[in-house]
Each structure stands twice: as structure tokens, then as C-alpha cells.
Amino acid sequence: MKTIPPICNEPESGPKYWRSLEQLADQPDFRQWMEREFPAGASIAPDGETRRDWMKLMSASFLLAGLGGMGTGCRRPEEELTPFAKQPEGYVYGKAQYFATSMPLRGSAVALTVKSSDGRPTKIEGNALLPGANGGTDTFAQAAILNLYDPDRAHRHTRSGNDCKIEAVRDALSEVAKAAVAKHGEGLAFLVERSSSPSRARLQKLISEKYPKSAWHAYEPVDFSGTDAAYSQACGTPVHALVHLEKARRILSLDCDFIGSEQDAHRSIRGFALGRKSADDGMNRLYVVESMMSLTGGNADHRLRVKPSEVLKVAAAVAAELGVAGVASPSGAFSAWAAAVAKDLKEAGKAAVVVAGYSQPPAVHALAAAINSVLGAVGSTVTLVQPTESVALGIQELTASLSAGKVSTLVILGSNPAYNAPADLQFETVAKKAGTVIRLGYYEDETAALATWHLAGTHFLESWGDARTADGTVVPVQPLVEPLFGGLTELEVLARILGESKVSPYDIVRETLKGLGATDDAAWKRFLHDGFLTGSASELVRLGQRLGRRIGFGGT
Amino acid sequence: MSDIFPRWTNKIPLMVGVAAAVVLPTVIAGITYYFTPKYTRVGYQPKQPVAFSHAIHSDQLGIDCRYCHSDVDKSWFSNIPASETCMRCHSIVAKDSPKLSLVRESYSSGKPIPWVQIHKTPDYVYFNHSVHVNRGISCVKCHGEIQKMDEVYHAKPLSMGFCLECHREPEKHIRPNDLVTKLDWNGEFDGKKAVHDWKVQPGQSCSTCHR
Structure with a gap:
């Protein structure tokens, strides 16, 4: 007998909940499916053999198939060993390799040694060579390996939500570069996350010089700058x-x-x-x-x-x-x-x-x-x-110039302001006033939805880059694997907008490191091997003695 | 009143006893013989995609095992050589042989040769080649006289008993380290001293292999 499900009346007022997407869509075939207990045809007896005979025959067949001369079920399956056609130099099968790299954080970095098994990064540990680090990490660094293999990552580049080829993305970026050259960067705005990367700071400087009218904005939903702000205010100079x-x-x-x-x-x-x-x-x-x-x-x-x-x-x-x-x-x-x-x-x-x-x-x-x-x-x-961060405006200035219609091209690198910007800025609404929104993102998220061009980003384990640790030591970001989904790095996107001839992130980082002291091949290799640049820590600011008197604190 | 049970039923306990005495040893003997690696694995000789002969390369030409299986003393896994390794010689020797067409094809296309695996320890067993090879355990001890094989077959059972045999008395199986790949060596050697000097401690607890 058909069981009638208990009646669950929709409430007269208040929110109406749905239990499946089909129920929400409320198509007629769903209604019909819901009211029938068994699928169509289930109650019609088959012709010829009865269902019972059929079951008997089939179970006997399965039994015999399993017995099959002890050759099918009881034997070990034949397995193949497929060695390389050309083995990479120095590769020992079955032995893990370790590479020095780092995980960029907001305005800082964790120096890492990452284990690679058969060409895939598998475990993150801290870089023990870095003075004072002793191979320590934190929960976020440990979990970052899972982020690399996250199935929800952005797998594709899109234009207005449709897949597009990498060539089209490159063309679009060079179009931006051309337009910026013609108008000295007027209407070009960048929204970035905080970063300690010397290469990004160098590119930002180059962009500001080449396109003097372009604007840089930085936004983070979580602000860690409170301590630095207090000391900077007390010292009267950024520290x-x-x-x-x-x-x-x-x-x-x-x-x-x-x-x-x-x-x-x-x-x-x-x-x-x-x-x-x-x-x-x-x-x-x-x-x-x-x-x-x-x-x-x-x-x-x-x-x-x-x-x-x-x-x-x-x-x-x-x-x-x-x-x-x-x-x-x-x-x-x-x-x-x-x-x-x-x-x-x-x-x-x-x-x-x-x-x-x-x-x-x-x-x-x-x-x-x-x-x-x-x-x-x-x-x-x-x-x-000395602080290492480059200077940028906030997101309030960006939404102001967006609503004034001053921004024609908005380049968002990484952050997800449509989701996490303060609600009263109405980022989603004002961003639509920009003619073109180019967004480099790790996920196809809320900001991706309003972007004209959405470019798939790379994980730090698949990109070239650089960063500074908390004390200012320069550390490399070295890839352990090719970008899984052909993503782009922040550095490459910026170099293309700048119209540089060298757009590969590797070349950009090498160029930056030349400026920081790793001029020759040996120094560069040492930098990659050790995972840090010796003697690159930030200089001390000697203001401590005057600090106490400068603080003007007016009670609680 | 008639008998409920006929007379012959008195013999049932005896019949059961006799049957058990015959059937049980037969079953045990059958399982011991037919269900162990000595029967199921030894002699396994699948057809390989390339007719490679260890007899020619190792015995006749005297190429060291580690020329091809180069990682055997570095890793848990003894690697199957890359097609590139074959081509180092075969781009000069027998370079147009039809037998080598698959190797040449693999070398130029980059597609691996699908060799069929013969020796395999189960997933629940940890086996490390390098630790054995670096402590004077020769290839022949587990792989048999592989230098005489035209086509490789499974020569030794590689069962748990087989492993324990050597783990219990390593001094009987150990040989000088530099003669590990000299497969036909059959000389005198003070195994006891080597076991002591090289600190050979073959574990016999479960977790030595089942870790």
C-alpha cells in the first residue's frame, strides 16, 4: 500500500523553506514524480520469464562467473610498470624531493620546505635553514596543501561567464596596456590585497611611473595593521x-x-x-x-x-x-x-x-x-x-571614484570585495559602473560574477614569486608543479598591463632579485636552494627612547 | 513397537570420524600446497611487451644490474629503466632491430613501455630494496638466477616464511657488499662477522614489515 507522507503545510507567513532544488523550481514532472511512489513501469510484469526465474538464472550465472576455473576471481590482476621514457636528471623513483619556497601572507610570509612525491607537492613544513625559524609553520600553512588540490578552484578563464582561451586573455590585457598608454592611465584602477612581494612593489612603481593617472587601492577584510599603526603614530614615522x-x-x-x-x-x-x-x-x-x-x-x-x-x-x-x-x-x-x-x-x-x-x-x-x-x-x-609595504589607497576611495564614473577599467587582483567589502559601500553596484572589470581570482566567487574577464589564479605552490617574512628577509616563492589549470600569477598580469617584454614571472623575480643583491647565477641558485636571501632583513629604526613621551593618550 | 532408528545408524559416529580423518588432512594439505605463493606465484612468467633477455645483457655481456636498475641502492623501489637507458646502447648497437621497435617508439614519443609486473609485495608489506642491497643481500636471494633467464619468471615464493627464513639467520645469506650484483658468486664469507660489523638487525616483529 502506498504510504502517504505526513502533510507538511507551508506556513501562511514567514520564510518558506524548500527541501530540494527541484521543489524550488516546481516543474510539473517533479510534481508527478513526487506523487507516485514507484517509477513508471515498475508494476508491470515482464513478458516470458517471470521476475523470480530471472533472479534465479542471474544469481547462478554470477556464481559460475566467480568460479571460472580459478582464473578470474582468485588470481592477482596483471599490473603494468610504466617507467619514464626519458627520466628527469637526478630523479630517484620512490624518493621524495624537497624544495624551499614560501607562503605569502598579508604583508608577510612563512618560509617553507615542501615535500614533492613523484612531482606532486604533498606536505608543507617550515624552512629550518632560515635563521630563527627552526622549521615552524602554523595551521594555515599546513592546510595550504589542500587548497592546491581544491576541486572548487577556478579551472578556466572566462569572458562574461563564458570560457575563453588564454590567448584572448593576453590580447585583452595588452588592449588595457594600449589604452593606458594613450591616456596615461586615466580611468585605470587596481584593487589588490596586501602583499610583501618586492617584485609586485617594483611593478607597482613601474606602473605608477608609466601611467601616472592610474590609482592603486588595497583592501583586506581583516586588518592586522593595528599594532604597526600605533607604533608608527607614536614614532611619527612608519615603522x-x-x-x-x-x-x-x-x-x-x-x-x-x-x-x-x-x-x-x-x-x-x-x-x-x-x-x-x-x-x-x-x-x-x-x-x-x-x-x-x-x-x-x-x-x-x-x-x-x-x-x-x-x-x-x-x-x-x-x-x-x-x-x-x-x-x-x-x-x-x-x-x-x-x-x-x-x-x-x-x-x-x-x-x-x-x-x-x-x-x-x-x-x-x-x-x-x-x-x-x-x-x-x-x-x-x-x-x-622599516616597513616594506608599498603605499596604496583604501577601498573607500575606490568606490567613490567608481560611483563618480571615473574608473573605466578596474583590475582586481585576488580579493573578493563583492563578498567581503563593507556593505554600505555597495561594491557590487558601483563596480558595474566600470566599463571593464578584470579579475584574477582563485575561485569563481561573488566578484567573479561581476567581472568582464575572470582569470584563473595560481596557488603559491605553482607560481614564481617572492615575498618578505615578518622581519623583512626576502624569500622565494618557487613552484613545485606546473599550474594545474593553466592559471596566471599576479606578477604576469601586472607585467602584461605594463606592456613589458618579459612577462614570465620567473624573469620578473630574477630581475627584482638583481636589484636586491642576488646579481649572479650562483647567488640566485643559493637563494632558491636556501629559501632566503642572506642579510636582506629590514633595518632597525632607532626611536625607542623617545617613544613614551610622544604618546598623547587622553584617558579612557 | 518398531525401531525409530535402523541398526546401521549406530555406525554414524565411526563413519564421521573416519571421514574427518581423511578429509581434514586432505583439505589442509591442499590449502598448504595450492593456496601458498610456492604454487600460486612461482613460475609466473607473463609475456613482456619487449623481449628483453637478462641472459644476454647480464650473463653474456656482464652489464651490472645497477646500470639499468639504478635506484635499487637508493630507494625502496628498484626502478625499471627508462627507454632512454635502453637507447644509450641501442642507438648504436642493433639500432634497427625490429624487436626494439617499441623501445624506439617510446623514446621518440615519450610514451612509457608497459612492462608487466612480476614481483610484487602486497600493499600491507613494507619492503625496501636499498636497505637489503646495501647490507650484502644479493639480487639472486629473492629473484633467483635472473642472469640466466631469457624471459623473467617468478623464481622464489616471496612468502612470509621465505622472508623470515633469512631474517632469522642473516649470516647464512649475507655476502660482501661489492659482490651483491655479482650474481654467480659462490665463495666463502664470514657472515657472522659481517652481521655484527655492519650492525645488521633484521627485525622479526610484525611491525618490521607490516608497519
């Missing part, structure tokens, strides 16, 4: 702050998950672990102020759980205890805790450090900088180095 957790005996984290989700976690994990097991002068001590349990909080010796709004108050209380000028001490349940922390930090002096998380407001970063300055930690556990 990049490096925290040396390995030197710190007392650490106060103001909602800073430096073991988990912060920028350059691989560096902090290593530094923190070294300070923890330091045998000569005991373990370091970690104080954490946070509102959600994080990995860092789990490692804390003393963890203070506060409301997100109270992190600033705790920071101010500690600062006031330590005598940071212009900070009034707020009172609260945390006062005693803050006083004890302040006392401990003061005892450690320049061997203490205060770090603030990226999600905290500028005031907390400013307080952390001020406390470090008062403790004398700046120059010891916190060093300030």
Missing part, C-alpha cells in the same frame, strides 16, 4: 613592530591570540615555546585578558575573562599602575588583577612585553605601545624595523 616572545619573561596579551589566529603565528608559537622551556632562567609567564577561550588563553598562567568592552579598561588600569602619562585608572572587578600584573611587568622591566590583538581598537594598541615604552621593552622584546 613595523616585531615582537620577540623568545626574549620575553613576562607576557601580557590583551586579547591577542598569538598562538592561533594572529598574523605570523608561526613566529610567535616558536618564540613563546622557546621562552617556555628556557632552562637557565625559568619559564616565561603569560597573562591573558580575553573574552573568548583561545589557544593562547589555554596556555596562560593567569587568564582574566572580561567582556570585550572591558579589555580597554584593563589595559588602561595596567598602564596607569605603570605610570603611563595621561592615563586615568578606571576601577572595576579587575583592579586587583591589573595591579598584580603591573607589579610583575615592572619587575621584569625590559624583559616584559605587552601585545594587543588585531580585533582591538586603536586605543588598546596605543596603550600596549605606551606600556612597552615605559617598561623599556621597545628595543628589547619589541624592535621597530
